[in-house]
Amino acid sequence: MEFLVRSENRLPPETPVERREELRAAERARAMELRQAGVLKRLWRVPGRNATIGLYEAADPAALHDALVSLPMAPWLDVHVEALAQHPQER
Amino acid sequence: MEFLVRSENRLPPETPVERREELRAAERARAMELRQAGVLKRLWRVPGRNATIGLYEAADPAALHDALVSLPMAPWLDVHVEALAQHPQER
Amino acid sequence: MEFLVRSENRLPPETPVERREELRAAERARAMELRQAGVLKRLWRVPGRNATIGLYEAADPAALHDALVSLPMAPWLDVHVEALAQHPQER
Amino acid sequence: MEFLVRSENRLPPETPVERREELRAAERARAMELRQAGVLKRLWRVPGRNATIGLYEAADPAALHDALVSLPMAPWLDVHVEALAQHPQER
Amino acid sequence: MEFLVRSENRLPPETPVERREELRAAERARAMELRQAGVLKRLWRVPGRNATIGLYEAADPAALHDALVSLPMAPWLDVHVEALAQHPQER
Amino acid sequence: MEFLVRSENRLPPETPVERREELRAAERARAMELRQAGVLKRLWRVPGRNATIGLYEAADPAALHDALVSLPMAPWLDVHVEALAQHPQER
Amino acid sequence: MEFLVRSENRLPPETPVERREELRAAERARAMELRQAGVLKRLWRVPGRNATIGLYEAADPAALHDALVSLPMAPWLDVHVEALAQHPQER
Amino acid sequence: MEFLVRSENRLPPETPVERREELRAAERARAMELRQAGVLKRLWRVPGRNATIGLYEAADPAALHDALVSLPMAPWLDVHVEALAQHPQER
Amino acid sequence: MEFLVRSENRLPPETPVERREELRAAERARAMELRQAGVLKRLWRVPGRNATIGLYEAADPAALHDALVSLPMAPWLDVHVEALAQHPQER
Amino acid sequence: MEFLVRSENRLPPETPVERREELRAAERARAMELRQAGVLKRLWRVPGRNATIGLYEAADPAALHDALVSLPMAPWLDVHVEALAQHPQER
Numbered sequence: 001m002e003f004l005v006r007s008e009n010r011l012p013p014e015t016p017v018e019r020r021e022e023l024r025a026a027e028r029a030r031a032m033e034l035r036q037a038g039v040l041k042r043l044w045r046v047p048g049r050n051a052t053i054g055l056y057e058a059a060d061p062a063a064l065h066d067a068l069v070s071l072p073m074a075p076w077l078d079v080h081v082e083a084l085a086q087h088p089q090e091r
Numbered sequence: 092m093e094f095l096v097r098s099e100n101r102l103p104p105e106t107p108v109e110r111r112e113e114l115r116a117a118e119r120a121r122a123m124e125l126r127q128a129g130v131l132k133r134l135w136r137v138p139g140r141n142a143t144i145g146l147y148e149a150a151d152p153a154a155l156h157d158a159l160v161s162l163p164m165a166p167w168l169d170v171h172v173e174a175l176a177q178h179p180q181e182r
Numbered sequence: 183m184e185f186l187v188r189s190e191n192r193l194p195p196e197t198p199v200e201r202r203e204e205l206r207a208a209e210r211a212r213a214m215e216l217r218q219a220g221v222l223k224r225l226w227r228v229p230g231r232n233a234t235i236g237l238y239e240a241a242d243p244a245a246l247h248d249a250l251v252s253l254p255m256a257p258w259l260d261v262h263v264e265a266l267a268q269h270p271q272e273r
Numbered sequence: 274m275e276f277l278v279r280s281e282n283r284l285p286p287e288t289p290v291e292r293r294e295e296l297r298a299a300e301r302a303r304a305m306e307l308r309q310a311g312v313l314k315r316l317w318r319v320p321g322r323n324a325t326i327g328l329y330e331a332a333d334p335a336a337l338h339d340a341l342v343s344l345p346m347a348p349w350l351d352v353h354v355e356a357l358a359q360h361p362q363e364r
Numbered sequence: 365m366e367f368l369v370r371s372e373n374r375l376p377p378e379t380p381v382e383r384r385e386e387l388r389a390a391e392r393a394r395a396m397e398l399r400q401a402g403v404l405k406r407l408w409r410v411p412g413r414n415a416t417i418g419l420y421e422a423a424d425p426a427a428l429h430d431a432l433v434s435l436p437m438a439p440w441l442d443v444h445v446e447a448l449a450q451h452p453q454e455r
Numbered sequence: 456m457e458f459l460v461r462s463e464n465r466l467p468p469e470t471p472v473e474r475r476e477e478l479r480a481a482e483r484a485r486a487m488e489l490r491q492a493g494v495l496k497r498l499w500r501v502p503g504r505n506a507t508i509g510l511y512e513a514a515d516p517a518a519l520h521d522a523l524v525s526l527p528m529a530p531w532l533d534v535h536v537e538a539l540a541q542h543p544q545e546r
Numbered sequence: 547m548e549f550l551v552r553s554e555n556r557l558p559p560e561t562p563v564e565r566r567e568e569l570r571a572a573e574r575a576r577a578m579e580l581r582q583a584g585v586l587k588r589l590w591r592v593p594g595r596n597a598t599i600g601l602y603e604a605a606d607p608a609a610l611h612d613a614l615v616s617l618p619m620a621p622w623l624d625v626h627v628e629a630l631a632q633h634p635q636e637r
Numbered sequence: 638m639e640f641l642v643r644s645e646n647r648l649p650p651e652t653p654v655e656r657r658e659e660l661r662a663a664e665r666a667r668a669m670e671l672r673q674a675g676v677l678k679r680l681w682r683v684p685g686r687n688a689t690i691g692l693y694e695a696a697d698p699a700a701l702h703d704a705l706v707s708l709p710m711a712p713w714l715d716v717h718v719e720a721l722a723q724h725p726q727e728r
Numbered sequence: 729m730e731f732l733v734r735s736e737n738r739l740p741p742e743t744p745v746e747r748r749e750e751l752r753a754a755e756r757a758r759a760m761e762l763r764q765a766g767v768l769k770r771l772w773r774v775p776g777r778n779a780t781i782g783l784y785e786a787a788d789p790a791a792l793h794d795a796l797v798s799l800p801m802a803p804w805l806d807v808h809v810e811a812l813a814q815h816p817q818e819r
Numbered sequence: 820m821e822f823l824v825r826s827e828n829r830l831p832p833e834t835p836v837e838r839r840e841e842l843r844a845a846e847r848a849r850a851m852e853l854r855q856a857g858v859l860k861r862l863w864r865v866p867g868r869n870a871t872i873g874l875y876e877a878a879d880p881a882a883l884h885d886a887l888v889s890l891p892m893a894p895w896l897d898v899h900v901e902a903l904a905q906h907p908q909e910r
Contacts, residue, residue, distance in 0.1 A: 001151045002226065003174075004235060005321060013894035031271060042237075044184065044266035047880040048824060048887045048898035053186060053266065055224075055237075060092045061176035061320040068321045075286035079321035083094075083174035084226035084235065085152035089213060093317065095277075095326060096230060104439035122362060133328075135275065135357035138425040139369060139432045139443035144277060144357065146315075146328075152229040159230045166195035170230035175317035175326065180304060183879045185902075187685060242820045243684040243904035250685045257650035261685035265822075265902035267880035274424045276447075278503060333365045334449035334502040341503045348468035352503035356367075356447035358425035366499065368508060377621035395544060406510075408457065408539035411607040412551060412614045412625035417459060417539065419497075419510075448499035448508065453486060456606045458629075460776060515547045516631035516775040523776045530741035534776035538549075538629035540607035548772065550781060559712035577817060588783075590730065590812035593698040594642060594705045594716035599732060599812065601770075601783075630772035630781065635759060638788045639863065640811075641872060668908060679874075681821065681903035690823060690903065692861075692874075697729045698813035720731075720811035721863035721872065722789035726850060733867060789866040796867045803832035807867035 008078040009050040026072035039067045099169040100141040117163035130158045190260040191232040208254035221249045281351040282323040299345035312340045372442040373414040390436035403431045463533040464505040481527035494522045548603050554624040555596040572618035585613045639694050645715040646687040663709035676704045736806040737778040754800035767795045827897040828869040845891035858886045
């Protein structure tokens, strides 16, 4: 099933540059793994914000939760998930 | 998977009593079928309101949607669904 | 550019069945045209609601607006549009 | 009587891992006691968040309050309680 | 147990005066019965609004719900209930 | 005149236990004085939260303000006051 | 004591012009009486809206309520009242 | 001074086509007059909605109010005005 | 023109007493200057909060902004400004 | 295409004056560059707040995002972007 995932990054602006870069690189790497596993299907930036909107696919909400908390930035992310129902037009 | 379903009934107060009773009886009958099918697991009233909170189980959000719109009151219900993730303590 | 479009259908529940069905059929037909034109890329139902979330692509917000108001249900839709920025991971 | 309890965990992401693990283990142990006492009946994770939704049973709101503040994480939890009324269908 | 009950009266302003007066008189009479039964303990007006705040006592949320829907104005009331926990200072 | 006072305690969870206990004891003592002076008439806990709802009586909003800021916890309280109008049923 | 009163006029746009003018004239006349009685001290328009912000003075919230419901437009007004406390700078 | 004006058009979808067209034409004509008078400086559509965002210039909020209620659609518009302060970069 | 100014003081409760008193004294002095200049016309306390509501007069929003940021507490104030339109009754 | 950009500056009030001035000067310089590039078309202050409203033009949301994060204050800005559709009156 598919989920719409809105994620605001609350990493404090005072975080040292190296720490921030290290986290970003690790985040990117893990996101790539989730893409290859078919869990992360699309990702957009919310213009002007340190935030993303993603389209995910997972077996159920618990599997999605595990994928999301596997992201290195997870402790600083404020995440809202919306379960999407298949539309009859797409059956 | 389980869902928390909050449902406000917006049937206008001016609805004739017979129409209202007819809808309520049909609603109750359909709800009983959903209980027997294991889709509706628990139902509570929100005290003071013409509203309920329900715990539902369905294969996915589309199956839940079909169950909810099968309720005779559906055209007047303002429904909010929250997908629940199994908690590790309950595995 | 891509847009996330949230659309609540406010067609009154008292609308006669034939009128409703006529509008739905016309809506479906126009949506199919928008899909074929590459404007409507994905569509989901919000479970439990007479509402959808769609992923659209259009040259600019004015072109998107024209596409959305071309839907026969448009006068009853409460629509919120979010412009999406391409994420560097998808470049 | 039953209560729906929504709980956001605001433990700062900067909390040292050992402190966090210690709190989590104590939380789990206390939650298990509340389950065995019949106070905590169901618990779900809100997908993507460090948050839970629980179904509790207690003699009254004061007894529920005492149970909730007995959790070791309580000082960091942002809790919202909703009193549930028994639905006639479940009498 | 005690409850704080906020109630907005949505009776349409176009309601004929006699119907409104009839409902008000019946409301007052039923409220008086609830006072005598110890269910309605205090009642205030929200200044400037057709709304009240009440302090109620009932065995549980279902009993409170039954009391509130027994009011003749109930179909037009938008009610929000908050369960109150006894404060240790008042034990 | 009477006021409904909602008060969220924002004392940081990291506050040392002795400081917290000292403040709580002083708070209790001052609250008792306000009760004896007829200013604090009822007090409830919001279940699950470090928050209270109180029924106060004071000559006017300025007198209420003075009473509320005389509480030792005042610098950490997020307070919302609602002026209540006497209901004709209670005249 | 003084109150800040925000008032949105919900008279339907379909109201016949004569009815609307009749109500406006009566409203103006009653407002003038409230000014002369020292109850209505200042009145502003919220630019762009059929709404006002007023500064009122009354003995207590019940007296303010009586003044506000004495306005001929009262059944269509959505009113929010805020009790103001005298500032020490103005003592 | 300049104002940002957000305007939602609440004309009911059931309004007859001729009435709607008549109102739209009159609205357009009056808007053009406001442009020529230098009151309406820019106008945008909110994509997907029957709503606009406008940049207006007027001597003061009362003059802006008069301009806005001179629009034939005004009775159906839900308008929010924000007063803008000149930025030092534009002095 | 006149403005309604709502101002929440977010100075942290941990601020040393002398610093706080120093800021308050400077604030009072500057407020008095603004009163004498006819900019600050009325000031009220929001009961129970470290917050005020003020009625200001200034040539335009930029002049109001300059007056507000001239207050020594300005860096800690969360300010919301509403431009008021003269009401025809006060012309 | 044009965008309306609302930006709240969350730089902590405790930031040392030199750091703040340095950031402001760099911000101003970068804003001037964006003006010269035709990206920043208008800028206003929200009166009473450390906040701005800007009218931007960019090829698409990603280009706007790049412009906004190029501002030296970006890590402390809470930004909300609204995509604007050209109005037929301005074609």
